[in-house]
Amino acid sequence: DAKTTQPPSMDCAEGRAANLPCNHSTISGNEYVYWYRQIHSQGPQYIIHGLKNNETNEMASLIITEDRKSSTLILPHATLRDTAVYYCIVRVRGGSGNTGKLIFGQGTTLQVKP
Amino acid sequence: GAVVSQHPSWVICKSGTSVKIECRSLDFQATTMFWYRQFPKQSLMLMATSNEGSKATYEQGVEKDKFLINHASLTLSTLTVTSAHPEDSSFYICSASGTGGALSNQPQHFGDGTRLSIL
Numbered sequence: 001d002a003k004t005t006q007p008p009s010m011d012c013a014e015g016r017a018a019n020l021p022c023n024h025s026t027i028s029g030n031e032y033v034y035w036y037r038q039i040h041s042q043g044p045q046y047i048i049h050g051l052k053n054n055e056t057n058e059m060a061s062l063i064i065t066e067d068r069k070s071s072t073l074i075l076p077h078a079t080l081r082d083t084a085v086y087y088c089i090v091r092v093r094g095g096s097g098n099t100g101k102l103i104f105g106q107g108t109t110l111q112v113k114p
Numbered sequence: 115g116a117v118v119s120q121h122p123s124w125v126i127c128k129s130g131t132s133v134k135i136e137c138r139s140l141d142f143q144a145t146t147m148f149w150y151r152q153f154p155k156q157s158l159m160l161m162a163t164s165n166e167g168s169k170a171t172y173e174q175g176v177e178k179d180k181f182l183i184n185h186a187s188l189t190l191s192t193l194t195v196t197s198a199h200p201e202d203s204s205f206y207i208c209s210a211s212g213t214g215g216a217l218s219n220q221p222q223h224f225g226d227g228t229r230l231s232i233l
Contacts, residue, residue: 034221043120043207043224044158087157100211101148102222104158 003027004088009109012082018075020108022088025069031092033064034102035073037084037110044087044104047073078112085109117141118210120225128233129200135193135228137208143188144210148222149181152205164191164208198232205229 005023012018024033032051036044048055048062050071055062061074075082087107091100117140125133137147147164162183163171170183180202182194191210195202206229209222 036224038158041205041227041229043118043209043226046221046223049221100146100222101160101163102209103160104150106157 003031003090003103004105006086006088006105006108008106009111011111011113012075012078014080014112014114015077018073018078018082018110018112020073020075020086020088020110021070022073023070024088024090027068027090028092031090033062033068033071034089034091035060035062036087036089036102037082038087038107039081039084047086049091078110080112080114083110083112116221116223118208118223118225120208120228122228123226124229124231126231126233127198130197133195133198133230135195135206135208135230137191137193137210137225139189139210142210144191145188147185147191147208147210149183149191149193150207150209152207152227158207161193166191195230198230200232203230203232 032049034049035047038044048057048060050062050064064071085107087104089102119138119140121136145166149161150158151161152158160173161176164183164185166185166188172178185191205227207227209224211220211222
């Protein structure tokens, strides 16, 4: 079962920042937080991941709370092409019998509106 | 980098036939690949973990004799849906990890999926 909780849907105005929350209150010390998104009829696209520090790349920023029980994905200037289902996944680093597999929950459907 | 390619992107075939789907890592070697299935308006469901040179590991409830997985090289895994029936119609997606493979914190990268329709 997925170990994360996300709101089923969110709206965002084009050009504004989209802040997508994720709760992972049972996260373990060796689990990373990954974000993927899936645009209709395509495979998921990797966005960003982190362990405990905030992370930023060319696509987004990931803010992880100090207790690591929740995180927020920030798309700084949402465009219509950012409309997708966003998945927050906790993943154990592989090794010690783990395969590092990803278990997807239901995600958040983000609708960016003009 | 880290491109994963799937082929075919869509296929339509008659009930009872077998269908093979290929998943290739184009610019990296992948000792582990993963196969997912997605039904309309649902999330991705992990079917199996494909291990290069050894047997695949199937998730609970997935029939290994129905969904044959072969991972004969570090850049290719195949999923064969045997004796396919209409209920096997779905979107099949593979993924693979880059440097360090699945045994690292490197992200998995996904193919664009194969839409399978069984008539």
